[in-house]
Amino acid sequence: MMSSSLGLLLNTLSITLNIYFVLLIIRVLLSWFPNFQSSQFMLILGQLTDPYLNLFRRVIPPLGGMDFSPILAFFILQAVTQAVQQLAVQTSGSFSAFY
Helix, strand or coil, rough: CHHHHHHHHHHHHHHHHHHHHHHHHHHHHHCHHHCCCHHHHHHHHEEEEHHHHHHHHCCCCEEEEEECHHHHHHHHHCCCCCCHHHHHHHHHCCCCCCC
């Protein structure tokens, strides 16, 4: 019983991380379009994603106007997501992937 609850929690966390990954991709892509910068959607998206991205902006500052920190942010998020997915499989014996 305990492992199935933990497996469900890990599956839910994995799905949440995958959704967050998609939000990060949307955030990065929309940042290339100046018309979206002041939109309500972009402001909300920025509130959700910028705290995470700012962690990596401290490590990799923008170079020549280009912000490369999302690349590191994507790699770290994917590594954490894969680790959570592996734990989910080990805990519950199955995994419900979201893509």
